[in-house]
Amino acid sequence: MDENRGIWLTPTGAGIALICFFLPWIEFSCGTMTGSISGAEMGGVMWVVFVAALLSLLAFYYFRNYDELDRAKPVVVLSGLTAIAIMVYKFFNYKSGVGCCQGGVEQLGEIPAMRQLLGNSTGFPNFGFSIKFGAYGTFAGFLLALIGAHFLDRQRISKKPPKAVISYYSESLQKRDRPPSFE
Numbered sequence: 001m002d003e004n005r006g007i008w009l010t011p012t013g014a015g016i017a018l019i020c021f022f023l024p025w026i027e028f029s030c031g032t033m034t035g036s037i038s039g040a041e042m043g044g045v046m047w048v049v050f051v052a053a054l055l056s057l058l059a060f061y062y063f064r065n066y067d068e069l070d071r072a073k074p075v076v077v078l079s080g081l082t083a084i085a086i087m088v089y090k091f092f093n094y095k096s097g098v099g100c101c102q103g104g105v106e107q108l109g110e111i112p113a114m115r116q117l118l119g120n121s122t123g124f125p126n127f128g129f130s131i132k133f134g135a136y137g138t139f140a141g142f143l144l145a146l147i148g149a150h151f152l153d154r155q156r157i158s159k160k161p162p163k164a165v166i167s168y169y170s171e172s173l174q175k176r177d178r179p180p181s182f183e
Contacts, residue, residue, distance in 0.1 A: 006148060006150070006151030007069060007148060007151045007152055008148065009144050009145065009147050009148025009151065010056065010060050010072075010076055010144075010145045010148030010149055010151075010152065011056075011057055011060045011061070011145075011148075012144060012145075012148070013056075013140075013141045013142060013143065013144025013145030013146070013147070013148055014053045014054075014056040014057040014060070014076075014141065014142075014145045015053075015057060015141070016137055016138075016140065016141030016144065017049075017052075017053035017056075017083070017137070017138045017141030017142050017145065018050070018053045018054060018057065018141075019137070020039075020133075020134045020135075020136075020137030020138040020141060021038070021039040021040060021049060021050050021053065021134070021138055022038050022039070022040050022134070023038055023132070023133060023134030023137065024036040024037070024038055024132040024133070024134045025037060025038050025039050025042070025131065025132055025134040025135040025138075026042075026094060026129065026130070026131060026132060026135065027128075027129075027130045027131075027132050028128065028129060029128035029129075029130075030128075034128075036132060038134055039134065039135070039138060042090070045086055045090070046086070046090065048082065048083065048086055049083040049086055049087060049138065051079075052079035052080065052082055052083035052142075053079075053083065053138075053141065053142070053145075055075060055079045056075065056076045056079050056080060056145050059072040059075035059076060059079075060072050060076065060152075069152045069153070070152055070153035072149075072152055073149050073152040073153055076145055076146070076148070076149040076152070077146060077149050080142045080143075080145050080146045080149070081146070083138075083142050084139065084142050084143075087135070087138065087139055087142075091131070091135075094129065095129065
C-alpha cells in the first residue's frame with residue numbers, strides 16, 4: 001500500500017466509528033418482544049466512544065493542515081485504545097447482566113409460591129442478547145483508525161519542510177542578503 005494512501009485509513013476509520021455509533025448496537029429479546037439500542041441510546045460512558053472518534057478525526061485534519069501528521073498519532077492511538085477498552089468492558093458487562101437476569105428468572109420459576117401463583121403450565125420467557133452491526137462497525141472503525149495511525153509518522157503529505165524550519169531559514173537568509181554597512 002502506498003504510504004500516502006495509508007494515512008487516509010485514520011479518518012476513514014474514525015468516520016465509520018462516528019456513523020456506526022448511532023446505528024443499532026444491541027438487540028434484546030424477551031419472548032416475542034424485541035428491541036434494539038444504539039451506542040447513543042446507551043448513554044453514560046459510551047459517549048466517550050463518540051468523543052474518541054470525533055477527536056481522532058479532528059486531530060487528523062488539524063495536524064494535516066500544519067503538515068505535522070506525526071503529532072496526531074498519539075491522539076489517535078490513545079483515543080482508539082480507550083474507546084475499544086470501553087466497548088469491550090461494556091460488552092462483558094451487558095453479557096453478564098443478561099445472564100444474571102435470565103438465571104434470576106429461572107430461579108423464580110423454581111419457587112413453589114410462584115408456581116402456585118402463575119400455574120404449572122406457565123413458562124417464563126427466554127431472554128436473548130445479540131450484538132448488532134453498529135457495534136461491529138464502531139469496533140472495526142477504531143481498528144482501521146489504529147492501523148492508519150501506523151502510517152502517520154512515515155511520510156509528510158507535502159514535500160515542503162514544516163513551518164518552523166522555513167522560518168529559521170528565512171531569517172538566516174535575510175541576514176545574509178543584507179548589504180554590508182560601511183559606518
